Amino acid sequence: MSSSIDAVIVTSQSDNLALSVNGISWHVDDVAILADISFSLNKKQMLGVIGPNGAGKSSLLRCLYRYITPTQGQIRLFDQDISQFKGKAFATQVAVVQQDTPQFFDMNTSQLVAMGLTPHKGMFDGHTAADNQLINDAIQKVGLTDKAFLQYSQLSGGEKQRALIARAIVQRPKLLILDEPTNHLDIRYQIQILELVKSLGITVIASIHDLNLASAMCDTLVLLNKGRLVSQGTPSAVLTEAQIGKVFEVCCEVKPHPQHAKPLVNYFYGYMSHSLSQSPFQPSPKAEQDSSLCDSEVQR
Numbered sequence: 001m002s003s004s005i006d007a008v009i010v011t012s013q014s015d016n017l018a019l020s021v022n023g024i025s026w027h028v029d030d031v032a033i034l035a036d037i038s039f040s041l042n043k044k045q046m047l048g049v050i051g052p053n054g055a056g057k058s059s060l061l062r063c064l065y066r067y068i069t070p071t072q073g074q075i076r077l078f079d080q081d082i083s084q085f086k087g088k089a090f091a092t093q094v095a096v097v098q099q100d101t102p103q104f105f106d107m108n109t110s111q112l113v114a115m116g117l118t119p120h121k122g123m124f125d126g127h128t129a130a131d132n133q134l135i136n137d138a139i140q141k142v143g144l145t146d147k148a149f150l151q152y153s154q155l156s157g158g159e160k161q162r163a164l165i166a167r168a169i170v171q172r173p174k175l176l177i178l179d180e181p182t183n184h185l186d187i188r189y190q191i192q193i194l195e196l197v198k199s200l201g202i203t204v205i206a207s208i209h210d211l212n213l214a215s216a217m218c219d220t221l222v223l224l225n226k227g228r229l230v231s232q233g234t235p236s237a238v239l240t241e242a243q244i245g246k247v248f249e250v251c252c253e254v255k256p257h258p259q260h261a262k263p264l265v266n267y268f269y270g271y272m273s274h275s276l277s278q279s280p281f282q283p284s285p286k287a288e289q290d291s292s293l294c295d296s297e298v299q300r
């Protein structure tokens with residue numbers, strides 16, 4: 001009796017799983033860029049990948065979208081090993097907005113966004129009215145309607161980024177992977193673009209440097225350091241003062257955000273890691289009074 005109930009529960013959990021990463025490592029010349037990383041992600045959740053420069057965020061995302069093949073371990077997407085997907089089938093499931101936007105496409109914004117239709121089309125298929133509607137809607141969602149017929153090369157860095165996100169929207173993936181999508185964006189578009197991708201109702205994985213943005217927008221976070229997974233869980237579980245202090249070597253306090261109550265990180269200036277040069281700032285009086293605000297290894 002109890003075993004049949006267990007079986008039902010196990011089935012429903014795996015049905016809800018978008019991605020499972022099991023013990024992946026990636027070595028280059030015997031150097032472990034990623035080491036023994038495991039985590040899972042439910043469907044329609046937004047996962048933020050965070051960590052300092054060089055932590056392995058882009059390398060992990062590249063494994064997920066098959067740009068690189070892990071040396072060890074397995075990645076399953078919608079309960080299928082990602083290595084078993086045919087190229088076009090994978091492109092109907094997964095869209096990617098990479099960190100380094102290509103500087104030159106000899107096409108205008110609308111033509112670039114239309115490229116998102118490619119995995120869904122045969123070689124001689126033209127655009128239908130519904131396709132054109134999809135393209136125009138995506139361009140409007142990222143705020144580029146007035147730049148729809150401007151050459152891609154003439155867009156600003158942030159506009160290029162938004163055009164590439166519109167292309168990914170048109171691709172209608174089940175999983176959207178974004179490598180530092182907010183890199184070139186001003187604060188309005190950082191919030192707007194992440195709210196937009198969240199509103200698509202699909203599974204999203206994004207590497208994000210801004211911990212407060214990651215906290216506000218993501219359901220779950222993966223914290224990497226030196227190629228290893230330090231922590232995975234809700235923003236409250238991952239973004240603790242101790243963990244941020246240790247991994248990023250900064251001094252901070254974490255409080256509930258006044259609007260959404262998820263962690264809000266306030267950084268203190270004047271505390272430097274031993275490896276860095278003298279800070280131009282003095283420790284804040286509040287931080288100085290309360291030594292618990294700083295990890296002892298970080299505090300001078």
Ligand SMILES: Nc1ncnc2c1ncn2[C@@H]1O[C@H](COP(=O)(O)OP(=O)(O)OP(=O)(O)O)[C@@H](O)[C@H]1O
Nearest residue numbers: 028033051052053054055056057058059060207209
């Ligand atoms: N093809 C490669 N060959 C050798 N080393 C590599 C390669 N790709 C990445 N690395 C190294 O792996 C480490 C992790 O790089 P990665 O780009 O994944 O980090 P990241 O967390 O995305 O960093 P950032 O926040 O600076 O973008 C870095 O030290 C990088 O130099």
